[in-house]
Amino acid sequence: MIKLEKVxxxxxxxxxxxxEMSFExxxxxxxxxxxxxxxxxxxTMKMINRLIPITSGKISIDGVENTKINASELRRNIGxxxxxxxxxxxxxxxxxxxxxxxxxxxxxSQRRERxxxxxxxxxxxxxxxxxxxxxxxxxxxxxxxxxxxALGADxxxxxMDEPFGAIDPINRxxxxxxxxxxxxxxxxxxxxxxxxxxxxxxxxxxxxxMKDGKLVQxxxxxxxxxxxxxxxxxxxxxxxRALKGLQLLRVKEVMSSTYTTANMKEKAEVARERMExxxxxxxxxxxxxxxxxxxxxxxxxxxxxxxxxxxxxxxxETTSDINAVLNEALSxxxxxxxxxxxxxxxxxRLAGILTFDAIQEALHEAVRAGGTK
Amino acid sequence: xxxxxxxxxxxxxxxxxxxxAHLWIIFxxxxxxxxxxxxxxxxxxxxxxxxxxxSALYLAEIVMTIPSLAxxxxxxxxxxxxxxxxxxFLPAVIALIVYGQLPILRNTYTAIRAVDPAMVEAGxxxxxxxxxxxxxIELPLAVPVIMAGIRTxxxxxxxxxxxxxxxxxxxxxxxxxxxxxxxxxxxxxxxxISVSILALLIDGLMALVERRITPKxxxxxx
Numbered sequence: 001m002i003k004l005e006k007v008x009x010x011x012x013x014x015x016x017x018x019x020e021m022s023f024e025x026x027x028x029x030x031x032x033x034x035x036x037x038x039x040x041x042x043x044t045m046k047m048i049n050r051l052i053p054i055t056s057g058k059i060s061i062d063g064v065e066n067t068k069i070n071a072s073e074l075r076r077n078i079g080x081x082x083x084x085x086x087x088x089x090x091x092x093x094x095x096x097x098x099x100x101x102x103x104x105x106x107x108x109s110q111r112r113e114r115x116x117x118x119x120x121x122x123x124x125x126x127x128x129x130x131x132x133x134x135x136x137x138x139x140x141x142x143x144x145x146x147x148x149x150a151l152g153a154d155x156x157x158x159x160m161d162e163p164f165g166a167i168d169p170i171n172r173x174x175x176x177x178x179x180x181x182x183x184x185x186x187x188x189x190x191x192x193x194x195x196x197x198x199x200x201x202x203x204x205x206x207x208x209x210m211k212d213g214k215l216v217q218x219x220x221x222x223x224x225x226x227x228x229x230x231x232x233x234x235x236x237x238x239x240x241r242a243l244k245g246l247q248l249l250r251v252k253e254v255m256s257s258t259y260t261t262a263n264m265k266e267k268a269e270v271a272r273e274r275m276e277x278x279x280x281x282x283x284x285x286x287x288x289x290x291x292x293x294x295x296x297x298x299x300x301x302x303x304x305x306x307x308x309x310x311x312x313x314x315x316x317e318t319t320s321d322i323n324a325v326l327n328e329a330l331s332x333x334x335x336x337x338x339x340x341x342x343x344x345x346x347x348x349r350l351a352g353i354l355t356f357d358a359i360q361e362a363l364h365e366a367v368r369a370g371g372t373k
Numbered sequence: 374x375x376x377x378x379x380x381x382x383x384x385x386x387x388x389x390x391x392x393x394a395h396l397w398i399i400f401x402x403x404x405x406x407x408x409x410x411x412x413x414x415x416x417x418x419x420x421x422x423x424x425x426x427x428s429a430l431y432l433a434e435i436v437m438t439i440p441s442l443a444x445x446x447x448x449x450x451x452x453x454x455x456x457x458x459x460x461x462f463l464p465a466v467i468a469l470i471v472y473g474q475l476p477i478l479r480n481t482y483t484a485i486r487a488v489d490p491a492m493v494e495a496g497x498x499x500x501x502x503x504x505x506x507x508x509x510i511e512l513p514l515a516v517p518v519i520m521a522g523i524r525t526x527x528x529x530x531x532x533x534x535x536x537x538x539x540x541x542x543x544x545x546x547x548x549x550x551x552x553x554x555x556x557x558x559x560x561x562x563x564x565x566i567s568v569s570i571l572a573l574l575i576d577g578l579m580a581l582v583e584r585r586i587t588p589k590x591x592x593x594x595x
Contacts, residue, residue, distance in 0.1 A: 086493075086494055088590075089492070089514070100499050103500055149499075
């Protein structure tokens, strides 16, 4: 747990960058520091690992004040990732990831094992990448290595300063989602600095919204969106806050898991009868083990005697993961033209379907409830 | 030309002596110059030393503009007044150290300053001490550029060392000065051409060394 008490930072030129900041970040929580540039979010973060010395106040980690610990020692137990990444270009990917383990004096085999494990975690094949140099990687790959390096010695706390800020928007969304999945596994206490409200809402368990060195609102993303404390928060969150709420909801919370399917092996005629009875004009098609294979529409199965579903269906791979954020699923529906999006779990097994109606209802619900969810 | 060749054939041991003496002076001077230049370069590249760095580099540049003949002469008098050996090897080596400073000092300084600040910040943020940042990040990345400075310096010194013969040091300057005094074209040619060949050889050798010690990660994917 990280605890800030009346933290103040005054720079040598007299500028008050952080003004009496007090709050706590719970164990295993991802806390986003959000705010316009110059609001003090990066300064606050860097005072936690003492890259910037504190002027007055107290920052303690698990009850121990951070100034009581040797600065290098402190930093070796706090993962650190920055926007510019700062991978060491003269070292291989493996050596980069092993930086803190080397500083901590781990054995060679232990370090190597850890590097491989971390590459797996960020979904890079160890055998392919461990001996590559940073200059041989793409921007997204470098960023992954940066995250892996920050996790090098398995620190309980992670500080991330706009870690995905330099990545193009498409890869950025992907990296964010991947990182959330990683966080579900590793459950670190994370400080995540960003100026991007979308990123904050998507990533944060809690958001500390700052302005001019002061903490304006410290709350869950839902409360920040639907219960802004003052005009500044409301303005920062934006008029389209209902739409931003799409990021708060996950597909699994909105999809319907009671639905009808067609089996590849069955007669098309049978499927048509079922569609008519249910009053739907589209059905997802699954194979015998419940894997999603494609879809049939009512026109596919009209006037096709003695054919099986497999003969007439349109194979498709457009699906969404059950853990995806709602706005990603919606954008997939809009771009693919699907009115019903099949939702899958591992191994492409069908778990539910998502429709526009369901999304609309969920949003309406969220706004009405004022984000109490 | 022919006479020069005949002279070499007749007195090869004399040429060998000059070449070896020449190399020895440069070797001693460059070792000291590298130690001094790299240390000083690292020092002035430190944070908040911009003022000192500017002055140091400016001074090194001024030294470079002093005519070598004048510097040798000055050193002769200076060492003499201090009761030290004022002619021969000692003043020659000192003058060469002074001349060899600028390329090494400037390249060390520039190379360390050119290291991506993000790498330094990442290193510090992960708990590296200032010394670890220097030895594990800054120096490995700066080495190729420092090496290039040393190379420039050596080639420069090979030329300047000829003038050391003026203050009684041995080396390839000896046949040149002797040739000028006695109007002996062959001696001048022997000295001059040998210096050029030496410079080219060592430059080539250093280029190889430079390539060898450049970290692989910097060479790939650029």
